Amino acid sequence: MRTLQLPLPEALEDTMISDFMERVSFLSAHIVHVALSEEESMIEVTVDKMGDKEAISTAFSNLSSNIAQLRRFREKEIKSNIHLSSEPVHSKLSEEDQKRSFYDEVELELSNYFDQLFLNIGISLGAKVRRYPSTISKDLMEKCKYHTNFPQNIYSVFEIPHDYQIIDDIREKHHGFQPEHFQQAGRFLQPCICYHCYEEWEGKTYTDNQMMTATGQCFRHEISWKVDPLRKIEFSMREIVFIGHQEFINETRKTLLENTWECFHQLGLSGKVTTANDPFFFYDDMDKANYQLMANSKYELVAVTEKKDVSIASFNDCGEMLCERFHISGEDGLPLYSGCAAFGIDRWVQVFLQTYGRNRKDWPKDMLHLKEERYAAK
Numbered sequence: 001m002r003t004l005q006l007p008l009p010e011a012l013e014d015t016m017i018s019d020f021m022e023r024v025s026f027l028s029a030h031i032v033h034v035a036l037s038e039e040e041s042m043i044e045v046t047v048d049k050m051g052d053k054e055a056i057s058t059a060f061s062n063l064s065s066n067i068a069q070l071r072r073f074r075e076k077e078i079k080s081n082i083h084l085s086s087e088p089v090h091s092k093l094s095e096e097d098q099k100r101s102f103y104d105e106v107e108l109e110l111s112n113y114f115d116q117l118f119l120n121i122g123i124s125l126g127a128k129v130r131r132y133p134s135t136i137s138k139d140l141m142e143k144c145k146y147h148t149n150f151p152q153n154i155y156s157v158f159e160i161p162h163d164y165q166i167i168d169d170i171r172e173k174h175h176g177f178q179p180e181h182f183q184q185a186g187r188f189l190q191p192c193i194c195y196h197c198y199e200e201w202e203g204k205t206y207t208d209n210q211m212m213t214a215t216g217q218c219f220r221h222e223i224s225w226k227v228d229p230l231r232k233i234e235f236s237m238r239e240i241v242f243i244g245h246q247e248f249i250n251e252t253r254k255t256l257l258e259n260t261w262e263c264f265h266q267l268g269l270s271g272k273v274t275t276a277n278d279p280f281f282f283y284d285d286m287d288k289a290n291y292q293l294m295a296n297s298k299y300e301l302v303a304v305t306e307k308k309d310v311s312i313a314s315f316n317d318c319g320e321m322l323c324e325r326f327h328i329s330g331e332d333g334l335p336l337y338s339g340c341a342a343f344g345i346d347r348w349v350q351v352f353l354q355t356y357g358r359n360r361k362d363w364p365k366d367m368l369h370l371k372e373e374r375y376a377a378k
Helices: 014-024 053-065 095-099 105-124 138-144 164-171 194-201 246-266 283-294 321-325 345-356 366-374
Strands: 002-007 031-036 042-047 077-080 128-130 135-137 156-159 183-189 210-219 234-244 271-275 298-304 309-319 337-344
Touching: 002 053, 014 031, 014 042, 014 053, 042 053, 105 128, 105 210, 105 234, 105 246, 105 345, 105 366, 128 194, 135 138, 138 183, 138 194, 138 321, 194 210, 194 234, 194 321, 194 337, 234 246, 234 345, 246 271, 246 298, 246 309, 246 337, 246 366, 309 321, 309 345, 321 337, 337 345
Parallel strands: 128 210
Antiparallel strands: 002 042, 031 042, 077 271, 135 183, 156 183, 210 234, 234 337, 271 298, 298 309, 309 337
8 A cells, every 4th residue: 555645735625625535535446545634734645556646646636726716605504403412422333233234133123213204204295105116227317417417426237148158158168257248238226216206207297296205225336445334335215206386395395304303303313404515526517516505405414423424314406407307397388396305214223323322222212202103104
């Protein structure tokens, strides 16, 4: 391993340091760690033995030059209960628990609890329940344009052709799997749930507001050394997606945020709600990020954990953009507005366990009340 000492760009504002360091991680597949030095004027980039230090330094210089003209609007804090916490959150999970790649009975119980809680919240507002595939088609990917905004996150599906010679080569000649044995399947592992809803609504005209909720496994190609229990490549997500007139979108998003915050607070978890933006990969897209911050089009519920703050839910106003792409209109023929709330089930589980531990006797008594009374499924 070798470490490069690279200077923080002079034009970089404090609000953009974490965003900039995130991008440095993507300069090369041979980067294994990125950290801010103690002097906080240098970035330490650790590279494996195959990494080209000169190429990485050049890429870093190009990245640095792109930010000189950029400005980042600060996030606004909407709600917080951090000051009510009597003591900071301490991890109550063993190192072995945090490294496991599977869920045991306790984690499954909590995963089912949180998913049912958010399902009930959606149903209480009139959401229809759906179950969708774990993959999306090439056509759907191109319509939603996820690949242009977040190309670094995508997993593509490959398949072995129904070709006798290829099958025989694998089975009989014991050559094993070779790259040439595979072809693209034209499908991608879903990075989120909501695009399936738009596909179901595609090309339709509605006189009434619509709402759906679905849960599923989502997949995002994360940097391997950043993967941990709070940042997985495969994770469970429930979304509540809604389309209609602008006033309906505003009110529904507000209600979902308030109901979720109530649950979060009553469960004794510590955190805040802030304005936020999506992690657009290219600095050319920073105007989109600033627009999201200025227009309050994205709120995030951020939980405080021992090691870092982490977003566990988001509440998004998508405007007319997606309904326009999918030709979803109202009776006047104009595109409807849309919004969604997304809940990272695995992160809720981990934040809860880091707060209360695995002993059910230590869990809040309000848990069952919230799920079975306050937001009981009708």
